Amino acid sequence: MEESEKEYPFLRACRRQTTDYTPIWLMRQAGRYMKEYRALRKKYSFLEMCKNPELAAKVTLQPIERFKLDAAIIFSDILIPLEPMGVEFEFAKGEGPVFHHPLRGMKDVEKLRVIEPEEETSFLMKAIQIVRKELERKIPLIGFSGAPFTLASYIIEGGHSRNYILTKNLIYQDPNTWDALMEKISVMLIRYLNAQIRSGVQALQLFDSWVGCLTPSDYEEYVLPYSKKVIDGVGKSVPLIHFATSSSTLLELMKRAGGDVIGVDWRVDIREAWARLGHDIAIQGNLDPVILFGPVDLIEKEVKRILDRVEGRPGHIFNLGHGILPNTPVDHVAALVNMVHEFSSK
Amino acid sequence: MEESEKEYPFLRACRRQTTDYTPIWLMRQAGRYMKEYRALRKKYSFLEMCKNPELAAKVTLQPIERFKLDAAIIFSDILIPLEPMGVEFEFAKGEGPVFHHPLRGMKDVEKLRVIEPEEETSFLMKAIQIVRKELERKIPLIGFSGAPFTLASYIIEGGHSRNYILTKNLIYQDPNTWDALMEKISVMLIRYLNAQIRSGVQALQLFDSWVGCLTPSDYEEYVLPYSKKVIDGVGKSVPLIHFATSSSTLLELMKRAGGDVIGVDWRVDIREAWARLGHDIAIQGNLDPVILFGPVDLIEKEVKRILDRVEGRPGHIFNLGHGILPNTPVDHVAALVNMVHEFSSK
Numbered sequence: 001m002e003e004s005e006k007e008y009p010f011l012r013a014c015r016r017q018t019t020d021y022t023p024i025w026l027m028r029q030a031g032r033y034m035k036e037y038r039a040l041r042k043k044y045s046f047l048e049m050c051k052n053p054e055l056a057a058k059v060t061l062q063p064i065e066r067f068k069l070d071a072a073i074i075f076s077d078i079l080i081p082l083e084p085m086g087v088e089f090e091f092a093k094g095e096g097p098v099f100h101h102p103l104r105g106m107k108d109v110e111k112l113r114v115i116e117p118e119e120e121t122s123f124l125m126k127a128i129q130i131v132r133k134e135l136e137r138k139i140p141l142i143g144f145s146g147a148p149f150t151l152a153s154y155i156i157e158g159g160h161s162r163n164y165i166l167t168k169n170l171i172y173q174d175p176n177t178w179d180a181l182m183e184k185i186s187v188m189l190i191r192y193l194n195a196q197i198r199s200g201v202q203a204l205q206l207f208d209s210w211v212g213c214l215t216p217s218d219y220e221e222y223v224l225p226y227s228k229k230v231i232d233g234v235g236k237s238v239p240l241i242h243f244a245t246s247s248s249t250l251l252e253l254m255k256r257a258g259g260d261v262i263g264v265d266w267r268v269d270i271r272e273a274w275a276r277l278g279h280d281i282a283i284q285g286n287l288d289p290v291i292l293f294g295p296v297d298l299i300e301k302e303v304k305r306i307l308d309r310v311e312g313r314p315g316h317i318f319n320l321g322h323g324i325l326p327n328t329p330v331d332h333v334a335a336l337v338n339m340v341h342e343f344s345s346k
Numbered sequence: 347m348e349e350s351e352k353e354y355p356f357l358r359a360c361r362r363q364t365t366d367y368t369p370i371w372l373m374r375q376a377g378r379y380m381k382e383y384r385a386l387r388k389k390y391s392f393l394e395m396c397k398n399p400e401l402a403a404k405v406t407l408q409p410i411e412r413f414k415l416d417a418a419i420i421f422s423d424i425l426i427p428l429e430p431m432g433v434e435f436e437f438a439k440g441e442g443p444v445f446h447h448p449l450r451g452m453k454d455v456e457k458l459r460v461i462e463p464e465e466e467t468s469f470l471m472k473a474i475q476i477v478r479k480e481l482e483r484k485i486p487l488i489g490f491s492g493a494p495f496t497l498a499s500y501i502i503e504g505g506h507s508r509n510y511i512l513t514k515n516l517i518y519q520d521p522n523t524w525d526a527l528m529e530k531i532s533v534m535l536i537r538y539l540n541a542q543i544r545s546g547v548q549a550l551q552l553f554d555s556w557v558g559c560l561t562p563s564d565y566e567e568y569v570l571p572y573s574k575k576v577i578d579g580v581g582k583s584v585p586l587i588h589f590a591t592s593s594s595t596l597l598e599l600m601k602r603a604g605g606d607v608i609g610v611d612w613r614v615d616i617r618e619a620w621a622r623l624g625h626d627i628a629i630q631g632n633l634d635p636v637i638l639f640g641p642v643d644l645i646e647k648e649v650k651r652i653l654d655r656v657e658g659r660p661g662h663i664f665n666l667g668h669g670i671l672p673n674t675p676v677d678h679v680a681a682l683v684n685m686v687h688e689f690s691s692k
Contacts, residue, residue: 163635163636163671164636165636165639165671168634168636168637168639169636169639172636172637172639172640172641172644173639173640173641212592212613213613214613215612215613215615215634216613216614216615217615217651218634246558246592246613248594248595249594249613249614249615249618266561267558267559267560267561267562267592267595268562268595269561269562269563269595272595288514288561288564289509290509290510290511290514290515290518291514291518293511293514293515293518293519294518294519295518295519298518305563325509325511
């Protein structure tokens with residue numbers, strides 16, 4: 001850790017150290033709600049932007065130039081490392097990712113390749129290096145990946161899913177294939193996340209966005225060991241945020257899997273979530289992204305409610321409960337960031 | 347209450363009285379997974395089947411003839427009472443309901459009509475009467491409706507939704523319209539559910555399937571008063587099951603809204619849910635519907651796990667955590683029903 005990093009409010013909060021105000025960043029803070037982003041997207045596809053280091057760096061910095069955010073997050077997608085593993089997909093218009101050959105059995109797992117992240121996702125590592133230079137130690141940079149369950153469910157379902165029937169059936173009916181798949185993904189993620197650290201990210205977020213479809217006992221048996229393996233394999237050199245949605249019944253198990261910070265969605269009261277987790281871990285969240293559509297006095301009321309529930313305890317990072325939505329008014333995002341800083345200032 | 351009803355295990359469990367075994371019924375137990383149902387669906391549309399009393403009665407009884415279920419539930423849809431209110435929709439192939447004119451403001455609320463359920467949904471009342479006769483006091487019959495929030499969200503979103511942006515924006519930006527809409531729906535539901543009781547249903551289930559998208563504080567402010575109004579307006583002549591999904595953080599608030607039984611999905615451990623609710627209320631659940639795809643020893647393991655967690659406490663009704671899925675093997679459903687009876691027998 002560089003000396004200057006000790007002063008970043010975001011990194012201090014990850015370590016439950018006191019800060020002058022509550023730090024804030026927003027999931028998908030670089031995205032479609034910003035006209036600067038949409039202007040670039042007219043010229044390049046989403047994947048083109050992810051795979052071009054200069055563009056990815058530029059997009060990463062767009063919200064930093066516009067808002068007083070306390071962290072940047074590198075512009076990328078959780079599916080990026082799947083392509084070098086041999087998983088083919090594309091982003092169909094307005095439909096999210098579509099996988100051409102959803103995984104069906106052990107043979108498909110055997111075909112998955114070990115990746116060399118510094119070579120095969122060199123564009124991401126390059127983008128991280130550019131952003132670090134551009135930020136000039138103003139705020140820290142977060143790297144990220146999907147968690148093993150969320151990546152596995154995409155590979156098996158072939159895209160977004162409503163009921164996760166294919167994924168669960170694979171878990172239940174072919175547990176050896178499930179274990180082999182999760183093992184390969186976990187090994188890949190350890191390499192991928194460590195490469196991001198070597199490239200310069202100062203914190204990590206593990207997105208287990210879809211794990212809320214499971215029973216707590218299934219999470220414990222089929223998911224926790226692999227999430228833990230990844231988090232253990234990343235080590236303690238940078239703080240790690242472990243995030244999921246619809247996960248209010250999984251919080252204690254997510255803590256067991258690991259992470260310095262647990263990210264929660266809006267479905268749970270943040271005070272109750274933190275009490276259940278114990279105050280020996282930091283917490284991130286938890287404004288409903290729809291609140292940002294306003295009006296501004298509603299945003300104010302909700303920000304105050306969340307800060308009140310946290311009671312000024314060190315170790316709170318303000319964020320949305322999930323990614324910022326397209327069409328979110330930019331002025332409201334600016335207002336939110338300022339409010340969080342103002343209302344939490346001591 | 348008729349003398350014979352005192353002996354129905356399902357109704358006894360609703361009242362937390364002891365039973366010789368744990369009663370079981372399944373949400374959507376009359377449905378696409380049964381070939382008898384699919385045979386009828388080839389000749390009639392879904393809505394035709396709902397609106398023809400003889401067909402609705404026949405479909406209601408199909409799973410009763412096939413499995414040793416402890417309750418029947420009248421074949422209908424939560425959207426049925428919306429049509430006489432003046433809300434137009436259709437079931438598009440494979441897409442679920444599509445509403446032609448999603449609600450946008452107070453003018454649309456003002457157009458909604460008070461319904462006369464005994465006349466305008468007479469087909470449902472007739473179907474209830476037929477089924478009661480056919481069942482000859484073997485097992486009780488459950489009536490149902492959607493809860494105010496879930497119906498309101500359909501009317502506003504125009505169908506299924508991922509993020510409930512339109513619904514939440516109406517709540518936040520036009521609370522008077524929201525209150526007027528919820529008030530009208532609640533008044534309608536009280537009339538509709540009481541008409542079902544007069545027609546012969548011996549229990550009710552209120553489905554608040556989509557309410558899990560809200561923060562607990564929004565549920566408390568914008569939904570609870572209306573769900574409570576409906577439940578209070580139905581009275582205590584038959585037991586009422588209050589059901590929602592992704593609702594593990596709302597359980598205490600749902601209990602405050604009312605109901606004799608709280609229905610929970612699989613995302614929460616049933617023992618923890620019941621402990622949080624308190625044991626002065628019955629509980630229904632909570633097998634993940636995907637478990638029914640098998641194998642059978644997995645179903646056995648999960649049934650035993652749930653029964654173990656309940657510890658034989660009176661007041662548990664076994665059910666899935668949400669509706670039974672299409673393509674569920676019929677043999678597995680039969681095995682489930684028998685297992686629950688066998689493993690819970692004293």
